[in-house]
Amino acid sequence: MNLAITPCWNAPEWDAAVNRLSGHPQQLWGWGQTKADHGWRTERLFLKQNGETVGCAQILIRRLPMPFRALVYVPRGPACRAEDARQVLEAVAQYARESYAATVLSIEPDWDADSDVVEQVRAAGFRPTDNTILIPRTLILDLSRTEEELLGEMSKKHRQYIRKSGREELDFREVTREELTACLSVYKETAERAGFGIHEDAYYLDIFDNLGGASPVYAAFQGQTMVAFLWLSASASTAFELYGGMTEEGERLRANYALKWLAIRSMKERGVQRYDFNGLLNDGVSKFKMGWAKHENLLMGTWDKPLSPLYPAYATAMPLARRGLSTARSAVKTLRSTALPALRAKAESLRAGRAQAPTRQG
Known part of the structure; x- marks a missing residue:
């Protein structure tokens, strides 16, 4: 034709x-x-x-x-x-x-x-x-399945951590645009800890503004402090993970388990049919993703x-x-993990030395 x-x-x-x-x-x-x-x-x-x-x-x-x-x-x-x-x-x-x-x-x-x-x-x-x-290589959940079926496909550890983080004094909910600044702060902390590059803030704000309701963001709060977030995009048929991050406290509380379960259930309630975890590699994040089901998908x-x-x-x-x-990214990662901490330590030492030095008079 x-x-x-x-x-x-x-x-x-x-x-x-x-x-x-x-x-x-x-x-x-x-x-x-x-x-x-x-x-x-x-x-x-x-x-x-x-x-x-x-x-x-x-x-x-x-x-x-x-x-x-x-x-x-x-x-x-x-x-x-x-x-x-x-x-x-x-x-x-x-x-x-x-x-x-x-x-x-x-x-x-x-x-x-x-x-x-x-x-x-x-x-x-x-x-x-x-x-x-x-x-x-990714993981795609079939959201036509019941919550019980989805839970049954998870690893035992994932089910335990969903319950554990759900019992912590954490509030899980969708965030407002005003709270995106906190999300980006958590994302920068995560990127520095893990050594990956990110865009400027305007890029993420534009995604939120341009996609509107098709770009929900969920977060976990300890009191007024955000400790984890998960950012999605969603069409009528497919939810697709974009970004996520945690503070060290969020990691200790396993906040990402109950947070991701909230996102999955929210997409299911919307009528979305597929939940795509957006890629699997041989790293710790992918190991976490693979615990949510007993299968993988290959596009x-x-x-x-x-x-x-x-x-x-x-x-x-x-x-x-x-x-x-x-190679350039690897060099930046090395700089972040070795040279920058050393420079910060040296600067702190110099500041401490100046604070202890006697003040000149006259």
């Missing part, structure tokens, strides 16, 4: 189509607006047959250094029925080539690695790549469609650029 592409300029109309097609929250208008506010160009495309919208794709465009032209990226999209995937992807690729002279169209669909749609993606001219942004990952003869050079350059970025 031949599909007509119609750009969309109306946020409610766009989100309604994404939700009707069981799209991912990263395809919602507010997510694209946030990316547009922070370095990307965003377009939303309806793909229509005989006037009926059969697919939609929120594309993010970034200019590449010469001689490359542009990267066009579809995060957790497009949104369409499996049987329409090939035609939708071919139409989006043609648009990316004609409108942006793109070197590549890169997609990270919200489709399982073992689903029949993979062959349609391949038939549309895409190939798998390791240049990933979103991690395909199909990142696929590229070359749109230019320069694609082979691009595919070679990207891993080298990412490796350089990774």
